[in-house]
Each structure stands twice: as structure tokens, then as C-alpha cells.
Amino acid sequence: MAEKIPKSLNEIQTEVIETDLLIIGGGNAGCFAAYEAKTKNPSLRVTIMEKAHISRSGATAAGMDAINTYIRTDKGETPEKLVKWSRAQVGGGPIREDLALSNAELLNETVELLEEWGLPIVKDEDGHYKLRGRWDISIQGEQLKPIMAEKAMEVGAQVFNRVVATNLLMDGNRCVGAMGFGVRDGKFYVFHSKATIVSTGGACGIYKSPVTDYSGAHHQTWMCPFNVGTGYAIGIRGAAEMTSMEQRWIAIRTKDFCGPVDTISVAFGCMITNAKGERVMEVRYKDVGGDKAARFYRLNAPMTEWLEGRGPTYVDTTILSSEEAKDLREDLLNERPSFVLFLASRGHDITKEPVEIYGSDPYIVGGHTGSGYWVDMKRMTTVLGLFAAGETAGGNPNKFVGGCAVEGRLSARGAVDYIEKTTLPPLDTKQVEKEKERAFAPFMRGPEFDGVNPMEMEERMQRLMDEYAGGIHQFYRMNEERLDHALKNIKMLQDQTKYLYAKDLHSLMSAHEVSDRLDVAEVLVHHLKYRKETRWPGWQTRMDYPEVDPNLDCFIESVRDPKTGEIKIFTRPFEQLIPGDRTKA
């Protein structure tokens, strides 16, 4: 649909929406936050701002086949044990055990809510949720997203679909909402809210994907490529403190397709093997737990095998019966249905040939590792009135679908408490005007502008990060000089965003996506530089500091100065609440 390029900002209509609670990002955490807020206080005005359509937006667009954390108390599992396991999965941490514990305590109830809303959960003969791993339960979740979205609408949340967030609305150090534009209607939106929850998911596409080509497969990533880290970026620009950004999430994925492997390895017990037929984890990683080793070890396994000439590496599906192979693919149809199509497009019978695995491009996702906003127990960030939930919130890895849903509820509780104690200052019209200009700038330049189009800048950034900041083509390896080079060029690119032009509203969204990713990348590189050790090989492999430095057994934090743009890096201490060996589950 061709849109008319406006000649002046006056042609662009501004819509101001007054509300109590603004939720940026109507995904898993966002919908649960809306549900919780409205259920706690039905008279509250709750508004969801979503850049796609909440029925199928974000990472759960195609569905999910498992909820990876559920506590089978009948088997003696407890929230503490879950936190211990999570801690061990990231090599002992550091993690925010306080956040993890409060999350685990609300976990079961939240998962059971989903079943009540219509999500089919597989049960065993006794009627308990059937385990497919220690904590993982199987769901037939093709309709997971619509179910959550319908619930949010049912409880009366006001939903704005197709509105892209471009910046937070600030009142000094307090967040009083957000601003953005309609990617279909071309309006400028200002949400003026007492409290804001940012739940935009993680950041994908900062690095180059291993299979990207011009004509196809650019978005063949495990993570949803439409989650670009806008939530982090707006916080960074609003001087919010970020934590653990260097703890990048990379995991083994099916090669080329870059799809999930958990179902295959955890649920169906297919082990990692190499071209020589060896059980790689047992042979080379026995001292760190073998097949039960922490995830970054499992990530490194295929990469090392490949480098050392024993590749390709596989998950050995040849042990499966044809019925199991069918069940496996049925599970995957719930999460990444095109994986089944992928196998079919190679005529691949997984009972005869194993499935090849490889690493993925690095992502920043606070639901899997600890990267994201630093939050307190009420899930409020260091910016007053701004709460973070789901993948956007940091310090608590291994949340996955269940944990992020809980975060949605907890952040809503925190936000509702905050709302009850505050009032809203008048709207800062100057800030609004300034943001309107910034938001529409690439669009106003028009398609004939002699500048840079968003796709070019995105490819440049991804190539830069891949080569200099530990991307997949470098087997995740980095050193100080390369990181400096990356930083220098990121700053150049940030400066060059003033040359970005957009030919339509979709392109305008792409322009903002690339500039948000750059802001996240900048902070990421600072974090990677600061952690001069290799605590989680793969996630952060410092060739110049290959050992663990016990002095860095702490959280690495960053804050960007809104006036100078300088990134300040510092640390926060780790507090162990649950006793015991941190590396043991």
C-alpha cells in the first residue's frame, strides 16, 4: 500500500492516550501483565502497545511445544531446587537468586492458569503434567499466543496493534509512558501513563545469522527476528541500568534451519555425536557434567568438534523408532512447524540419518540468560515507574515461557502498587515534539534522499558484530582490539543513522530497528570488554583472557548518560541465597 510521504510534521496526526498502565510489547509477559493488572484492579486503565498484532506477535508466533519450567512437587522438586538448577546451567552464575526464587514460587499457578484458559498440557496416567525432562512439560501449544492474547482482551486491556515504540516518555528520572508511530496508519502516538512495563522480548539480528543470503533465508534464526531489542534500547537511552549483557544466549541449534534442539535432545534423549560416531559430551566434557553439562558447554561442543576436524556434529535421532520420530515432529509442529517442512525438503528420514547441529548466531535474551534491565524485587528498573518483564528483564536466566509469564504477573503487581501511590505530571509537549521529529525523520527524508537505506546499515552492523564481537563465523571468539574496532564502528554507524531514509512506513520501522540494535550493540560491546575473563566459553570467549577471574564473580552493569552518550560500566556484588555448590544442579 503506497503511503504518501508527509511534507511537514504538521501533516502527521498526533494521538495522545492517557492511561494508568502502559505495557510495551504484547507478548507472553505482556499479556500476562495485562491479565494480572486488570484482575487485581478492574477499574485500572491498562494499555498494550504492540508493533505487530498481539494474536500472533513475537517469539511465540507459531506456538510452543513445551513449557520448560514446572515444579513437580509430588516428585520432591521445589522452587529452591529449580533456582539451583538454573544457577548451574549458567556455570554457577552470578544470577539474581532473589528474583529467581520469587519467580519459581508463582510458577506452577501461572502454568495452571494457561491450562484453564484452554492450553492443552500433556498429562501422565495419574493426571499430573507429564515431564519430558527434569522440569520440562509438553504442551500442544500451537494456539498459545492467541489464547493469551484473547485473555488480555477479555479482561479489558486496551490494545493498540501496529504501533512501534520509539522512545520512553520521561519526566526527569521517571518514566511516564512511551512514544511511537503507527506502522499502518502513520500517526504519532503518545502514551501518557502512570507506570510502564517494558516486555518487548530479546534482541535478535545484532549479529549476522549463519545462513543469511540476499535472496532468502535472512531471517532463518532461532529467535524471532522481529524482536530487535527495542525494549532494551529505549531503556538504555532513558539511562536505565542494564545487567549482564555480555551473557549472550547462544545454544546448539539444528544446522541451517537454526531450529530448537531441546525437544530432540531433552525430550527424546538424542545425544550429541560427531562424524566419528563419538558421544561427544560423554567423551570430552565428562568433568563438567557430560550430557547434563551447562548449556554453554553444550554449545561449544559442536563448534569445537567442527574446528578440530571431527565434524559434522549431530543429535543422534537414529535411535528413535518411527513412532517416536513422528511424535517428535508433531511436537515441533507446535513450535517451529517449518522445521518439519525443512526435513521434508531434504527428504530426510531422521530414523535413518541423524539431525545435524551447530551453534546459532548470538542473541540477547533475558529469558534464557541474564541479560537485560537491572530490576528490584517489584521488577522496577532503575528508572522510576518503569518495570521490566520477560526477556527484557535481566539477572534471572532460564525463565522460558513459564517464567516470563510469571514475570508478567509480578511486574504487574509491582506496577499496580506503584500506580496507587502516584499521580501523573502534565505532558511535556516539547519532548513530544522532539520525539515526533526524531521518529519520522527517515520517512520525511523520502525515498530520493541521497543516504543509506536501513537494510544496508543492518547488514553492515551484522557483519561488523559477527567479525569483531564474537559472532558465529568467528566461533564466538573475541579479543580487546577487535572489540575496540567494533565499538569504533558502531559509534560511526550510530552517527550515520542521520542518513537513513525510508520509502514507506515499514521501512521506517526497519530504520528504527537498526538504530535500536546499534544502541544495544554498543552497550553489549562495553560489557564484553569489561568482562576480561572467559566464564562462559561460547557465550563470551575472550581469546586474550581464556581463564576465569575470581574478581569478576559479580554482575557487570552499565548506564548510558543521556546527555553525553557515554556508557558507564561498573559492578554489583553477587548474593548467594541458596547454599551449595553453585555449579551443581
Added chain:
Amino acid sequence: MQKTVPKTGIFIFDQGKRLARSIDLDAVIQRLARIKNVIRCEVLTDLAAPLPSIKEDFTSDKFNRIFWVGKFSDYQKKTIQSELSSAGLNPYMYEWCDLEEQGIGTKGVDSGIQTQKAIILIQMTLARTRLLEPLEPLELPAVDASLIIGAGVSGLHTATSLIGLCKKVYLVEKESGVGGKVASLHRLYPRICDPRCGLEFEIQKIRESDMIEVHTLSRVKSLFGSPGNFDVRIEKQSRYVSEEKCNACGECMKVCPAVIPEEQRSRESAFINETSQQVLNSLKSDKKAIHPAVPMTYPSTFVIERQYCPPDCRECVKACPALAVELEQTSSELAFKVGAVIITTGWDPYQLSKVDEYGYGIYPNVISNLEMERLLEDPPVLKEIGFIQCAGSRDERHLHYCSSVCCSVSLKQVLFLKEKLPDALCYIFYQDMRTPGFDEELYQKVKSLNNVIFIRGNPSTVKPGDNGKLRIHAEDTLSGKEIDLSLDLLVLAGGMMPSQGSFEIAQLLNLPQNNFGFFESHLQCHPEESQRTGILVGGACRGPMNISQSIESSHRAAMEVLPFLNRTILIEPKYPVLDLTKCDKCKRCMEECPFLSYVFDENGFPSLDLTKCRQCGNCMGICPLIAISLRNNTIKQIAAQVQAIKPSFISKEEPVILAFLCENDAYHAAQSAVEYGLPVPPNVFFIKVPCAGSVNNALVADALAFGIDGVLIAGCKDGQCHYVKGNQLVKTRSGDLSDKLQKMMIDPQRVRFESLEIRDSKKYVELVKSYIEELRAMGPNPFKS
């Protein structure tokens, strides 16, 4: 959302132990009793005795819904319903399951299979019953007045019928007076009466009534709202004469200098001779700019056509003794509320100038049949007159249809003409003489007159003759002879087409028109309907018809309007409900509703007008997100019925068919198949639906996913659907699903649509049998586990 636990009572009524002969009722009861929340499940051979205990169990909340299995007479059903409602059971909380109409009891079918089938059928009804909700009919307030658009013979008769029933009427007419086309006719056959006599009779009733407001020189400007509650705005042009003061004395007319010029009747002045000049004179009207209302002088107030007034002329103002002339009058608007609208906008004559070969508009002595009526008042001396029938009718180039009255009209005109000019020679050129019913007598009469010649054949191009006469050449197709004539006057029996007013109203109110531009109504059963609830049509705006047919049609419309004029309108509570959390405003429900019952609300969601809705369920059928359900006939209920079917109940190889039967036609075909003892195979289960169009593709997908081998959707034939196009909509949709099945390497014939009429019981059985054969050849559904 409060969740009530559904507790069900199942009662199998086996009068005369018929069912027990075909199936093992004990096994059925045992099986059903094991189902959770089935509180009572028993076989009754008598109704009266158990009813009290059933009522008791209901009032003590042992169960909150019931269904009855078996064959019940209407009397028995009524008794049960009244007994249970006296105990407080909501009448929408029970279901009926007739096992026999689904084929239980058919001879030659194994009893074990029949028992299994009976169990499944009961489980299907149980699945439905579990999801029932207590409903109450809605009462919506209605305005006790109606709007009639067009004050011709139809409009006048509709008005008098309604005011006779003490219903308020607003009668709106675009001309300055009432009467329409009928007022301009000469005499009617057979009473040889003046049509104005009959019209005056109705006008008198209107004069005396205080229940009616007549607005002439008025047009409808807008109509919004819904049946029972329409908001009307009309625009009234100025008369420039006061209705209060004018007493029609006519002094103004005497002094008025302006005569309204006639339309040029002929292009060729060379063809004027004495006769044609006389014709022209007879047709002249000499109307002054100020004149009485036309066509009839009700209201009696005069009217001025200002466009013909000379500038600054005020002669009428000065002459009027009552000071009734008001040249400063401006047009005004009037708004009022009505419960229903009747459109009686009549017809216009077809423009005969388009039929170039006959020279209408070229030669002054070629006139239309309508103009002949005027001429007959005082005809000039004519020697030879020709009538051409079907001029511009039954003709691909003009009106494709027969205008039904022209033959009788021409014959009537010949009869009157011969009375005035006994020596005139009349020629009637015809294709077929159509004089149905008692008009046969008229035909015979005219045939017996002297000097009336019938020629079967249409003349070729009319040419100018000598002395201003007309030269006609024709071939008599009966005798094969060629004829050449020289006529004084040629009367073209032109046809009736929808009036300009009809077109305007159709646009304004978005009313469907048929191919010929007349209002599209269901010709056989509901000729007065316009496909928009609360708006009815009467008279010639529906199609060419004579005066008595127009009057009959208008009375029918008046009758049909009455339910909308009650103080309240009762709405059956089984209307569609939209789940807003699922709706994505794709607008397909609005597009496909045959009655335009949906509009967008302020948030862009479709909103249903309950008074317009016919509860056909087509919206439920089309919604791609299954967001719409009819109450107590929801998608979930039907899905539960579908999923209760066990596709391998006969054997793993034997196919099972699910049929969705439309309850207007196909269902009766299936039901009567059983009544006639036709051998219905046990493989088929049917679900009754309000219209075939209410079947959603998701339900068909469910059926296939659960292993049912074939799905049959049976509805009406094209053009016969009671909801206009439900059958076509589902045909297209299920066709899309078949295409998808083909891509999925599943035989597309596993879903099919068939038309069944109400008595097609043999066809039904044959359909099912041949479908079973085809399915056997295809093999079982690949999804059958």
C-alpha cells in the same frame, strides 16, 4: 464467567416398545449411566407418570438440563414443555433427539450396529446439551407507525388498510397530488368505470382519518435505524400556496399568464396534417404555472411551478381572495420515527423513443398506450388506427420481460374507441395475445367487433406517408401475406419499467434489485419482502401487474408490516453473538449476511441489528476465526456433536458419513426417507442446521481430523434458498476446502455439497448409498486412527 456444572437427565421414551425391538436399550442405558454428570438416564414407556418426579429432581437441582430421546407427537411435546416450565425449567434448556429419523429401526440393519449408532447419537445430543444456556426472548420497543413511499393506487390502499387498523401512517408522495399513474387512465374494464372513482373512495377515508399525515411534493432524504425503530427524514418542496388558506377557487388560474410549455412531441413538423394536429391538440394540457394538485386534487391546495413564472410576476398574489399565495415559501425538512416502511413507488412507461423503428417522438401521430388513455377522453375523428403490441417489451434490445397488462389495455382501448368512433378501422399487430383469466371475455368481445383486424406480426420501420399519414408494412405470419397500410394514428402498447422513484429509493436504502430493476423479493413465498427486514414492497414497483393485483399486493404488504408496529418486538433469543476477543474486523460476516444485518460500531467491530437478523447462521458459517455463534447452537456445541461420532463404529473399513442438513429442505428429505421406510444405510449421521450456509469450514475440518470418511453438506438449489444465497456461500467455501484437501493428497470428494428439495427422500437415500460406495473405493480417511 460463572461455570455451571452441566447435570443432565436423559429420558428415552419408547412408546409401544418400538425402539426395544431394534436396539438393546439396556446396553444403551448402561453405557450412558457411566458418563460423568449424567444424573438420570432411563427408559419411559409412559409420559404422565414420570413427569412429577422429573419436575421434582429439577426443582431440587439434581439436574439442570434434560433431553428427550424418541418420537413425540406435537401434543406430547407441548405437554412436556408446559409441565416443565411450570416447574421453572427454562424452555431453552432441553433438547430432543429422534433416533428413528436418523435411521434407527431401519429393517435389515444389524441390531448391534444400531445399538452402537443409538449410543453415539445420544452422546452427540449430550455433547450439545452440556453447553446449553438458559435464554430469554428479547423484547425491543417498536414505534407504532409506518412510512409509505408513493401515493399511487398501491400506496393509497396500503394507507387505508393500516389506518383502518388504527395504525399511524406517514404517506409521502413526490408529486403535488396523490393518484399516480392510475389517475391518468381513462376507463377501467369491465365496469367501464373511471379509475378516479376508486381512488376517490380511498382518498375519502384518508380525509376523514386523523391517523395519517400526507406529505406531497416530498421525498425521503434519509432512513436510518432498524425495524421497529427507523429514523426518517423527508424533504418537502414548497407549494408557494398556503395549505391552510387555499380553498381551490381557481381565481389565480384565470389571471396567470404563464402556460407550461409542452414537450416537443414530434421532430418533423412536415408531418403535421389535420388529423395529427387534432391528436396534438387532444394531448395538450394547457396547464398554467399555478394549478391544482396533479394528478388528483388531494390535497386540494394549488401549487405553483415557479420555473415557469415570468420574472417579477405577482398576478396570482393579487388575484387570490384568500391571500393564500406565498411566494417566499422555502422547502422544509421533517423528521419522524416509524416501525416499518412500505415502498409503493410504482412504475414508469418505457421510453418508446428508444424503439426507433416505430417513430415515437418523430411523428406526432405515433403515441403511447398511456397517451391513448388521454386521447380517449375526446378523440378526434380517426379512420384508421393501428396498435402495435409488445412495443419495446419481450425484446432483447429493450425490456426483456412481458409487461403483462398491455394486451388487455389495448383491447380495452379498442372497445372504447369503437364506441366513440364506430366506423374506425382498427388493426392490432401482435406476437401473442395474453389475456389471462376473465380477460378472455374481453378478447372474444373485441374479436367479434366489426373492422377490428388482428395481424400476427410486428411491423417494420414506420415511414411517413402521404398527407401526414403513417405507412406501415408488416407480414402476417399466420397467412404469410404482406400487408401495407396507411394509418391516421399508431398506438404503441409500451411496457412498464421500474419508476425513477423506485431507482432512487433502491439507492438510498440499499435495496437489492433484480435483473430488471424491480425490487428483488422472494417471488413465490414472500413477494412483499425486500430482503431488508422491516422494509416491504407493494404494487407495480415489484413487477408489471394490473390494478387489482397492485391492490392485493399492497394489502399483503400492510399485513406483513403489522408485527413491526406492535408496542414491542419479540426477538427469539437464538441470535448470533460475536466474540470480540477473536474478531479481527475482516468484515466477511457483514459482506455475506444476506439481510445486511451488521454494521460497524464505533470501534470498528461488526454490530448486529437484532430486529433485522433472520438467525440463519450464515455469519457463523463464514467467520474465518469462528468468532460468531448462534446462541444455543454454538460452534462449540456443533463441534462437540461432530467429535462425539465414532468413525469406526461399524468396522475399521466401513465408511462413516457426517451430513449437515439444512432444516428447510434437506432435513425433511432425510426425515421422510425414514417415514417412507426407504433403506437408509446406518453409515450416515446427520446434524440439522438452520441453513447450509451456517456450516463453518472449521467444523468440516474437525470431522475429517477425527476420522470421519466423508462430509456431506445438503442445502437448497440455487435460487431456492430461504436465506437468498446460503447454499452458494457454503458451496464456494467447501470448494475451497476441497481444493486444500487435494493439496493435502486427500480425495477432494470427501467434502461435497448437494442440493436436496423437501421431498427428495429417494434422492437422499441414493446420494448416501452412492457416496458410501465412493468412499469404500477411496479407502478409509487417512486420519482415521
Added chain:
Amino acid sequence: MPPKIDREKCDSCKAEKESLCEQICPGDLMTLDEDKKAYCRMPRDCWDCMSCVKACPKGAIETRIPYQLGYHVAKLIPMMGTNTITWTCIDINGKVERFQYINRGMLE
């Protein structure tokens, strides 16, 4: 990855303001072209979530794996029921496999 549209089947969702595929795509990639037929504005950006395939009421959209990753031609066709979904997968050698399960409701 590029969703393939059958232009004859596509009825532009009655050329409404937004077609159903356009409404649902999480990447804002589906829209209507000048002939009012659905198309994916940037096939390389598709994530194959198949939301458009499931949403299309005419069954006019199909997902394909990009040739960089898989051979021609494999098909995966979902059919949506009220609370079930069935998938039919046809691989490049013509082998047909079918999957079917409940996607809404409590399992026993």
C-alpha cells in the same frame, strides 16, 4: 520461507482495509499489491511462523523453504478445526505424512 500465494484463490479479503494475512503477520511483511492480491514484501525476512497460512480463509497461501536450505518441493499444509489442527507434510520424494492433535482444551 517466502509465502507463496495462489493469486486466483486470493480474493483480497474483499479488498478490506487490511487483509487477514496482513493483519496477522508478526513482521509486517504481508500486504496487498496494486492488483489487490496478497504478497510478501520481503521474502527473505519471513520467519515461517505460518500465521498467514493459517489465517487465510481461502487457503491461498503456502509456505516454502528457501532453496538455499532445502530442495524443491516439499509441502506442509495445516487445516484448522475448531479445537484441532491437522498437518499434512509431503516431502520431495512424494512421501505423505499426517499429524493431528488438539490445540485448544483440556487433555484427559
